Amino acid sequence: MALSKEERQRKLRQVIEANPFLTDEELARMLAVSVSTIRLDRAELGIPELRERLRQMAGEHYRKLRALRDQELIGELLDLQLDKEAMSLLTIEEDMVLKGSGVARGHYLFAQANSLAVALVDAPQALTARAVVNFLRPVKVGQKVLARATVKSRQGKKYVIQVYSRVEGETVMEGEFVVIAVRDGGKKD
Amino acid sequence: MALSKEERQRKLRQVIEANPFLTDEELARMLAVSVSTIRLDRAELGIPELRERLRQMAGEHYRKLRALRDQELIGELLDLQLDKEAMSLLTIEEDMVLKGSGVARGHYLFAQANSLAVALVDAPQALTARAVVNFLRPVKVGQKVLARATVKSRQGKKYVIQVYSRVEGETVMEGEFVVIAVRDGGKKD
DNA sequence: CTAATATTAGTACCAGGTAATAAAAAGGCG
DNA sequence: CGCCTTTTTATTACCTGGTACTAATATTAG
Numbered sequence: 001m002a003l004s005k006e007e008r009q010r011k012l013r014q015v016i017e018a019n020p021f022l023t024d025e026e027l028a029r030m031l032a033v034s035v036s037t038i039r040l041d042r043a044e045l046g047i048p049e050l051r052e053r054l055r056q057m058a059g060e061h062y063r064k065l066r067a068l069r070d071q072e073l074i075g076e077l078l079d080l081q082l083d084k085e086a087m088s089l090l091t092i093e094e095d096m097v098l099k100g101s102g103v104a105r106g107h108y109l110f111a112q113a114n115s116l117a118v119a120l121v122d123a124p125q126a127l128t129a130r131a132v133v134n135f136l137r138p139v140k141v142g143q144k145v146l147a148r149a150t151v152k153s154r155q156g157k158k159y160v161i162q163v164y165s166r167v168e169g170e171t172v173m174e175g176e177f178v179v180i181a182v183r184d185g186g187k188k189d
Numbered sequence: 190m191a192l193s194k195e196e197r198q199r200k201l202r203q204v205i206e207a208n209p210f211l212t213d214e215e216l217a218r219m220l221a222v223s224v225s226t227i228r229l230d231r232a233e234l235g236i237p238e239l240r241e242r243l244r245q246m247a248g249e250h251y252r253k254l255r256a257l258r259d260q261e262l263i264g265e266l267l268d269l270q271l272d273k274e275a276m277s278l279l280t281i282e283e284d285m286v287l288k289g290s291g292v293a294r295g296h297y298l299f300a301q302a303n304s305l306a307v308a309l310v311d312a313p314q315a316l317t318a319r320a321v322v323n324f325l326r327p328v329k330v331g332q333k334v335l336a337r338a339t340v341k342s343r344q345g346k347k348y349v350i351q352v353y354s355r356v357e358g359e360t361v362m363e364g365e366f367v368v369i370a371v372r373d374g375g376k377k378d
Numbered sequence: 379c380t381a382a383t384a385t386t387a388g389t390a391c392c393a394g395g396t397a398a399t400a401a402a403a404a405g406g407c408g
Numbered sequence: 409c410g411c412c413t414t415t416t417t418a419t420t421a422c423c424t425g426g427t428a429c430t431a432a433t434a435t436t437a438g
Contacts, residue, residue: 005415021247023394034417039396049395051240051424057247059210074296098314101371106307106317107263107300114296125287128295132321182290194384212425223386228427238426240393385434396423403416408409 020053074111082122090145103138109173113163116149123181133175143167157181209242263300271311279334292327298362302352305338312370322364332356346370
């Protein structure tokens with residue numbers, strides 16, 4: 001005998017964690033047991049079948065990745081008055097923090113503020129030209145960051161936007177963004 | 190008759206784009222045609238079946254999300270001399286750019302520079318306290334951004350780090366980061 | 379009206395499972 | 409050693425969400 005039941009189940013968990021794209025058949029081959037055993041083990045461990053795992057990952061992808069990468073805005077837009085003021089809310093999740101300290105990486109706060117500043121500009125396209133940000137207090141996992149962006153001044157295409165990010169009323173980050181509106185002519189997306 | 194074939198296929202694309210989690214049956218109900226028609230349409234449009242869509246999304250999640258979110262460093266670390274200098278390379282991908290313009294969103298360049306600055310510090314943990322960044326030239330999709338971070342000065346736990354990001358020799362972003370070492374001394378874990 | 383095109387229906391098959399049951403193998407121990 | 413329990417394997421029926429193909433039926437253009 002190679003492994004005890006307990007050891008095998010531990011291993012199974014690890015293997016699936018490391019590569020969730022394996023079928024029961026493949027898992028069975030890897031652990032040198034039958035497919036039935038794998039299925040019993042999965043049932044006991046509460047690990048769903050491959051398709052369900054993929055479904056969950058895809059859903060996560062859809063929520064998180066979309067939210068982080070493909071979207072114009074990092075965080076959830078709460079209020080938007082073009083060329084005036086905007087607010088967004090970002091909940092710090094496990095994978096946005098530095099391992100060990102549990103403190104959010106600065107670029108997430110920056111991303112929230114930057115994307116909010118860009119969204120605030122009433123133009124088809126806008127680019128950040130300059131940013132000055134001060135991280136005043138660390139933000140921990142689970143905390144909700146409320147960013148408020150305000151247009152401080154505007155000279156033609158050049159906007160100066162002030163952003164304050166707060167957690168429970170306390171300012172955690174403060175930044176100034178210079179954003180340039182780009183006229184695109186056609187508004188083809 | 191409701192829709193021409195062409196219109197329906199356009200719509201089908203949209204619907205799947207908006208919600209990739211629909212089965213052919215559900216799609217058929219939504220577009221008021223038979224399942225067969227949906228399948229023919231999918232085949233013509235080269236849209237894979239639900240499971241394949243999920244698989245692709247899950248895979249993307251696995252590759253990209255991991256790469257972007259869970260990692261300490263945005264970009265590929267090329268060189269690292271703790272407390273001195275570090276370099277990383279980031280290739281701008283499709284989903285890092287603003288739609289339409291094809292220009293990389295500022296916070297990706299910021300994230301690359303920020304994470305590099307933090308990595309440069311010889312301490313178990315380090316936090317960004319302040320950042321001033323200037324975006325000098327837009328970066329387009331496909332371009333490779335080489336970031337070089339240098340420790341300019343250090344006073345105890347407080348580091349001032351200068352970062353220059355270049356594309357083909359031309360500086361596209363320039364920034365100064367104030368990073369505070371937490372629990373300083375020793376090597377990183 | 380007729381021919382071409384579009385749509386629907388139906389069949390066989392597949393992957394990757396669930397669920398339930400039975401049979402075989404392996405321990406454990408007195 | 410045999411007996412009992414746990415573990416493992418095998419088997420069967422069924423399910424979803426398809427592919428691939430064929431045939432029949434609508435629909436539309438000329």
